Amino acid sequence: MLEHFQSFHFLRPSLLWLAVLAIGVWWIWRKHADPLRGWRAQVDADLLDALIDQSDSKPRSLLPLLVAWLVAVLAIAGPSWKPEPSPFAEDATPLIVLLKADTSMDTPDPEPSRLERAHLKIADLSQARKGQPLALIAYAGSAHLVLPPTKDTSAVATMAAEISPGIMPVPGDRLDLAIARAAELLKDSGGTLLIMTDMGSSGTAEITTAYEAADSPDIQILAIAPVSADTSQLDSLAKSIDARLVPMTDDNTDIQSIVERAARAPVARGADGRVRWQDGGYYLVPLLVVLALLPFRRESQTQETV
Incomplete structure (x- = not known):
């Protein structure tokens, strides 16, 4: 509601x-x-x-x-x-994971590190969305498409396990670039973005601009941080892009909540790629x-x- x-x-x-x-x-x-x-x-x-x-x-x-x-x-x-709702699409819309891979993700809280916890959550996600399109984008100071939407979700988990700050060409936290890259994948099919990060980005204006340019997609944020951690930065980030913030849990509750939110019928889009909305005036x-x-x-x- x-x-x-x-x-x-x-x-x-x-x-x-x-x-x-x-x-x-x-x-x-x-x-x-x-x-x-x-x-x-x-x-x-x-x-x-x-x-x-x-x-x-x-x-x-x-x-x-x-x-x-x-x-x-x-x-x-x-x-x-x-x-x-789209009258033609039968498959679920893609879920695109934006995985932060900067040095802050190597922080142990305690062991394993935040990035290793993100790897485990992606593995759980690949099981929960088996047979449904899943994609992966890794970002730090730049953003890179690791895998486009694929129903082979185990491949996404395998590739995510290899992501680390050491392989990223530029350090930083350019979430705006990751959202812009994801927008290219969402243009034809629509879908949901899942941001896996440990803290909010300082470039809020750039992130908001990228979010609006992407036609304001549905976004969820999985906080890769202990429950006791200060999430005020993530709260601000979520508000700036109208995203749903999901706290990380020790069990599979967080992943199930994310999957249920993303498991919605594909939406119809016009020739310009924008979402078509139902006219409620008839009611x-x-x-x-x-x-x-x-x-x-x-x-x-x-x-x-x-």
Whole structure:
């Protein structure tokens, strides 16, 4: 539910200005709907109240009409909170692992080191996603594709075990480059990014830019650090790219949670590669029908009374 709330947006937000027009028309109509409007300008208000029949002079409420107009405006603006599922893809979308391989990952917490723990988690991940596309990108001061999405997940675990700071050409923590590299793999099929890192990066602006350029993919972060470690940097990183932060556990709970989140139906994409979102305006049609029937119900009740 929270995920849908965070994804809520309008497909045609420019049409929301019609709500202002609807309120203006309603206000003018309300003024002119008063049957005593002409008399109020000629007769003292107290005298007019004494002369009129209060049971028959009360103007009909136009509030339901305003509500109906506003609901109609929301409907045509296209509220949306979930991507449109692909009608063609049958396989699960890829899960791309972005493995940090800088020197900080050699830190023992205690033994084994953070990088060795990441290797073990990738091995668990390869078992949990057996037969489903899994890819691997290693990054430090540069980012490199180790394996493109493959259903041979054991190969990903084998290659990940060989990754170390010693084989990375440039030291550093350029997560933005890794996200940009992953975006090339996500362009055609979509998917989820899993960042395995021990701390947040200092280049938050560059990371946010790379995230937005990649069409804001779904991202999870596995904190490769002890539960007692300070994760404030990772919290800031997660917020900057709207990612889900998953604490590392001694058992397989963290991996299962990651796999369940990533195991979603492939989404439809347009010719430009962008995600197509479902138009939720149709769900408001029954409410519009109910609001349209309210005036008829009041008229029927009035006739019965007479």
